[in-house]
Amino acid sequence: MTQAGETAAERPPLFGFIRNPQDFFGALALVVFSVIAYWASSDLPGMHGIQFGPGTAPRLFIGLLIFVSLGIMLHAVIVTGPKLERFAIRGPLFVTAAVFVFAATIRSLGLIPSSFLLVVVSSMATPEMRWLETIVWGAILAAFCAVLFPYALNLPMPLWPGY
Amino acid sequence: MEELFHNLALGFSVAAHPTNLGLCLLGALVGTLIGVLPGIGPTATIAMLLPITFGLPPVGALIMLAGIYYGAMYGGSTTAILVNIPGEAASVVTTLDGFQMAKQGRAGAALAIAALGSFFAGCVATVVVAALGKPLTSVALQFGPAEYFSLMVLGMVFAVVLAKGSVPKAITMILVGLILSMVGTDIETGQTRMTFGIIELSDGIGFVGLAMGVFGFSEIMRNLEVAEQRELVQKKVTGLMPTRKDIRDATPAVIRGTLLGSLLGILPGGGTILSAFGSYTLEKKIAKDPSRFGKGAIEGVAGPESANNAASQTSFIPLLTLGIPPNAVMALMVGAMTIHGIVPGPQVMTKQPDLFWGLVASMWLGNLMLVIINLPLVGLWVRLLRVPYRLLFPMILVFCCIGIYTLNNTPFDVVMTGLFGLLGYWFIKHDLEPAPMLLGFVLGPLMEENLRRAMLLARGDATVFLTRPISAGLIALSAILLIVAVLPMIRGKRDEVFVE
Structure with missing residues (x-):
């Protein structure tokens, strides 16, 4: 490079x-x-x-x-050296935004909605994103996490808003 | 000698306990699963999987982490051979001949030799760790604060000198790590430092968030920039068994690689990288027909793979005996140990022999597991390699974020991790290596404590580091290493200036 x-x-x-x-x-x-x-x-x-x-x-x-x-x-x-590298905006922006959205919603909305949001927002980081695929994938991952963390790994946390 | 066997027997009785055996297997499996994802090296893998080990008892957690480490290393070799993407710096060498072998339809043989070579290297390195553990520990027990401080300086200098980039930039990264480690409450005076009034920071910056952000999230951001091009040359891996000729060619290379790796792994810094490159050069130099290298020579896979596995294992020696992590992966291990309330260092062996020897024995078991699980599962890894990145990275992010959140059940940790991700991305763009920073971050508290104590014992006389013989020797060695590393750089650059 x-x-x-x-x-x-x-x-x-x-x-x-x-x-x-x-x-x-x-x-x-x-x-x-x-x-x-x-x-x-x-x-x-x-x-x-x-x-x-x-x-x-x-x-x-x-x-x-x-x-x-x-x-x-x-x-x-x-001494001569490399130029500044180009900073991408899209990737870092959406990845970080997705992480912040998760942090902001995990307490109020619960695990399932917030991990779904995390998947959707972070998927926007790549131009290859396809909406339908992302929504299905987000639902699958949210469901999987809802089983994995509270039950399989025994880390209790609210799954839905309202608790 | 008898004591060695006695200790190993104790270790195996701990490691072979069904729970620990299961954790070792699970670790190796999950480690390979994440490590096989392109662009995610062992450091990122361990950083991302740290949270899942926190609920376990200390021995089990460390055994699992060690399993994850070996799994991730092996996962990196798998991608190197199958898709020409090295999972980490040490497997760059494996791509040279491994990928060529895959192109010729011999991916199976390359993977099998890599696994078997690594297993042999693991067996030898386990014995080396067990044998060197005791004598080094007794040396370490005689160290005072001044010696410890100097030893840490030496460890950092090694890390700087062996890092791949520029020496001054690596030094700045160590200093950044040291400064970040001082955020939070000062242990001796109880005063909060550099917290900007943020209550959550009074416990200091979270180690897991820092590591996960700087290594994991920033890797994702960088991978998103690179247009996806994975050429999977062999859709189906068949013929796993290497031929008799393969084995005959590979065996001497495996033995040489193991010896080289076991020696170099003990050095702090880039032990695994150095040993993989060293082994490849060695094999090429002594080969009857060096032109075969780069075109699918099996020695070019067997040697470096054995060497980096041996080195990754002997790099536990400085950590377990002296309490000083020689590289970023071991720094993560220190973080994990601290979270479980274990202070790494010579006292671990005497106070918690089951932990020490259990970990050593599990190294051997972990390597055995890799051979057992990976050869039959190669087909699964190949299929995993074909999952598009646009689906993989949100999945990794979800697991990471939930993992971070569950540490303390605070969203603050998640936000910090996100910020560290951006910081790590910025580091990549300025070619600043995050590994020395992690080392500095982990060693920071220890270093400050020993510096303070040494100065106090010497009544404020800073020459104490040069008047005590062991300390003086360590400092002198550090200085020589630094000078040797910096001199050619200055001279080389000066030539460049004059050419212009």
């Missing part, structure tokens, strides 16, 4: 000075992550004399992460 050796002309002009966008933006995001983590841990006490406080180790590792990430960014400016 790597597309090393791109010529300068093919790169977008705005970030033209970056020779390895994949690493550069990856590491940049890690720096942002570190800054957020640093801010989140800034209220934690540090060293008490020779004793570690709860904030010592997190800040130590956050500092190291910033240091290494900045190094990668610097390297990505100097």
